[in-house]
Amino acid sequence: MAPADLGNQGTLWTWTIQSFMPKTPYHTDETPETFTPYGVGYVELACGLKVESRLRENTPEQLTIGMPMKMEMITVRKDEEGTDLLTFQFCAAEEQH
Amino acid sequence: MDVAIVGLGMHPFGRTPTMSGLEQGAAAVREALADAGTDFKRMEFAFGGSQDSGNADSLVNLLGLTGLQFTNVANGCATGGSSLNAAYSAIKSGQYDVGLVVGFDKHDRGAFNPQPADWGLDDWYGETGLMLTTQYFGMKIQRYMHDHGISRETLLRVAEKAFRNGSLTPTAWRQTALSWEEIDNAPMVSEPLNKYMFCSPAEGGCALIVCRADIAHEFHPRPVYLKTAVVRSRNYGSFEVFSPAQPPEVADSPTVTASHAAFELAGVGPEDIDVAQLQDTEVGAEIMHMAENGFCDHGEQEQWLADGVTEIGGRLPVNTDGGCLANGEPVGASGLRQVHEICVQLRGDGGARQVPNEPKVGYTHVYGAPGISGVNILAR
Numbered sequence: 001m002a003p004a005d006l007g008n009q010g011t012l013w014t015w016t017i018q019s020f021m022p023k024t025p026y027h028t029d030e031t032p033e034t035f036t037p038y039g040v041g042y043v044e045l046a047c048g049l050k051v052e053s054r055l056r057e058n059t060p061e062q063l064t065i066g067m068p069m070k071m072e073m074i075t076v077r078k079d080e081e082g083t084d085l086l087t088f089q090f091c092a093a094e095e096q097h
Numbered sequence: 098m099d100v101a102i103v104g105l106g107m108h109p110f111g112r113t114p115t116m117s118g119l120e121q122g123a124a125a126v127r128e129a130l131a132d133a134g135t136d137f138k139r140m141e142f143a144f145g146g147s148q149d150s151g152n153a154d155s156l157v158n159l160l161g162l163t164g165l166q167f168t169n170v171a172n173g174c175a176t177g178g179s180s181l182n183a184a185y186s187a188i189k190s191g192q193y194d195v196g197l198v199v200g201f202d203k204h205d206r207g208a209f210n211p212q213p214a215d216w217g218l219d220d221w222y223g224e225t226g227l228m229l230t231t232q233y234f235g236m237k238i239q240r241y242m243h244d245h246g247i248s249r250e251t252l253l254r255v256a257e258k259a260f261r262n263g264s265l266t267p268t269a270w271r272q273t274a275l276s277w278e279e280i281d282n283a284p285m286v287s288e289p290l291n292k293y294m295f296c297s298p299a300e301g302g303c304a305l306i307v308c309r310a311d312i313a314h315e316f317h318p319r320p321v322y323l324k325t326a327v328v329r330s331r332n333y334g335s336f337e338v339f340s341p342a343q344p345p346e347v348a349d350s351p352t353v354t355a356s357h358a359a360f361e362l363a364g365v366g367p368e369d370i371d372v373a374q375l376q377d378t379e380v381g382a383e384i385m386h387m388a389e390n391g392f393c394d395h396g397e398q399e400q401w402l403a404d405g406v407t408e409i410g411g412r413l414p415v416n417t418d419g420g421c422l423a424n425g426e427p428v429g430a431s432g433l434r435q436v437h438e439i440c441v442q443l444r445g446d447g448g449a450r451q452v453p454n455e456p457k458v459g460y461t462h463v464y465g466a467p468g469i470s471g472v473n474i475l476a477r
Contacts (some may be wrong), residue, residue: 013343014243016235017288018226023210025223040232048345052227060288065243076225087225 006045008071009093013050015041015063029077043069043090056091068093100188101313101320102475104133104306105437108201110299110424111270118150118300118427122201123159125302125430129197133306133316137197140306142166144183145199146176147429153199165196174376174465176200177303177432178328181473184307185326195308195316202427204298216339216467230378230466231295233338235287238381242289245396247384249289254402255380256280256293259416262409263423265450270299271423294380299425303433305440321440321459324363324474329355331468338466351470352376352389352462359472360391367391370474371456372442373413374435376464377420387415390462390472414452417442428465435461436473443477 021035030036039055041063056072057063070093075084106129108121116124122145130136137160145153146169154167172179177200184198211230213223222228241247257280263269275293283292306316313320331337334348360366367390375390377383384402388395392413401407407415418424418438421431439459442452461473 014236014240015288016232016239017285018229018232019285019287022226022229025210025212025220025228026226027224028226038226040227040236042236042343050343050345052341052343054225054227065240087221 006047006049010043010045010051010069010090012063012065012067012069013042013044014065015039015055017058017060027077039063041090054087054089056089062092098189098191099310100185100323101308101310102305102323102436102440103308103313103316103320104129104135105440106130106132106304107268107434107437108302109268110301110427110430110434113300118147118201118203118302119155119159121203121300121302122147122150122153122199122304123156125201125304126156126160126197126199129304129306135306135316137161138163139195140165140197141193142184142187142196143199144168144170144180145197146170146172146180147200147202148173148176150201150203150429153201153429156199173469174428175328175432175463175469175471176429177436178326178463178471178473181305181323181433181436182326182328182471185323188307188309194312195306197304197306198433199302199304200429200431200433201302202429203300204427206298218339218341222341227341228339229287230338231287231290234295234379234381235290237336238379238385239289241381241385247396247399251384251399251402252289252294252380253277253280255377255383256422258408259377259419259422260293262417262450263419266418266423269419269423270425271419290379290381296378296421296426299427301425301427301430301434303430303437305433305436319444319477321443321475321477324365324476325359326471326473327355327359327362328469328471329358335468337468350389350464351468352386352464355470355472356390356462359474363474365458365474369458370413370460371458372417372439372452373415373460373462374420374438375415375462377416377422378426378464380422382464383416383420386462386464390460409450409452417447417450417452432461432463432471435463436475439475443475
């Protein structure tokens with residue numbers, strides 16, 4: 001087995017929107033009052049592999065199967081020492097018109 | 098040796114604050130024993146399970162310390178299917194003559210909150226908000242609607258049918274039909290699925306008495322024969338819940354493989370089925386499972402629902418008791434409820450929801466995480 005560069009771009013294979021704050025094990029700095037809905041989808045990479053990911057876009061109007069997507073890093077929360085814990089998410093690779 | 102189902106018992110699904118899950122299971126067993134005109138002492142074996150309500154074999158404390166072989170089954174949503182499969186083999190092999198299959202559960206309100214480690218996943222998956230079954234169901238039907246031209250109206254039709262059928266079913270949890278507008282305007286849970294398009298965790302118990310076909314009439318005048326009981330797990334590439342990544346080629350779901358095997362073993366085809374129970378964890382599941390079980394082509398569901406093919410009076414009635422949508426899902430009992438309902442229909446005891454023209458062959462299908470499916474074919 002060897003590392004493979006999957007790139008950081010793809011197209012949206014399917015999507016949904018997480019409209020309510022999940023119960024544990026969800027763990028961010030949000031409260032039910034500050035919770036912001038987020039998109040969830042599978043992004044199909046050039047090699048055909050589909051990666052499940054949070055999506056920055058979070059309304060049906062912003063999301064269409066087949067749209068180009070790119071990866072970015074976001075902060076999930078701060079740990080006890082105040083260090084940012086990061087994860088990946090995907091967002092639209094072009095301005096949506 | 099063929100296998101017969103000769104006793105049916107159910108503790109109504111929904112909420113019963115005064116009873117534990119185990120007690121609801123015992124109530125279902127007592128009803129099944131009475132239906133078969135027999136008693137617990139006669140049971141030579143039992144297979145049973147619950148996800149959240151303790152060990153099924155604790156039922157002996159409530160039913161009798163008779164020393165029978167009692168095997169606990171834990172197979173998620175397929176617990177009932179796996180229990181029935183084991184009972185089928187026990188009779189078919191000649192090892193036993195008569196026994197019990199039972200499932201029960203009592204879940205907390207609201208969605209399940211599974212833990213990543215129990216599914217072989219790392220903590221980040223849950224912490225960042227991907228550990229929700231509702232997301233998977235939304236994403237699977239979203240892609241399916243895109244690929245096969247299924248409209249939102251078809252999702253609404255399935256929900257409308259479920260609650261209408263539930264209103265005709267005395268043991269159902271949701272007994273009130275809902276209007277198109279009520280369903281249409283319900284709060285969104287996970288696009289494109291809203292509140293009335295999902296089933297909820299619930300409580301309830303279900304039990305079946307099974308025996309050798311040649312002694313079936315000792316127990317009940319209208320036995321239902323279990324032609325086959327199949328359980329299959331997923332293949333590489335099938336699109337399942339809690340998958341951080343998906344290989345390039347999407348493989349058939351375990352539903353497809355279980356269905357193929359069941360039809361082959363039973364020696365019948367989809368066209369021979371008069372009434373069916375298809376897993377409807379949410380409305381999209383029922384739609385996709387119509388095709389995955391071989392009853393129609395992908396995309397044909399759009400026309401089938403518009404034409405009422407799956408209504409009680411249609412060519413292939415599906416989920417005549419309102420399915421999981423109207424009954425909720427006590428995980429351990431849910432698959433057995435499906436079999437119970439098919440037996441009721443084949444006996445002709447469906448009352449207001451009875452399928453007309455004396456159905457002869459029935460079909461049940463369960464599907465659950467992490468990619469498991471059980472199919473039973475029954476005939477009178």
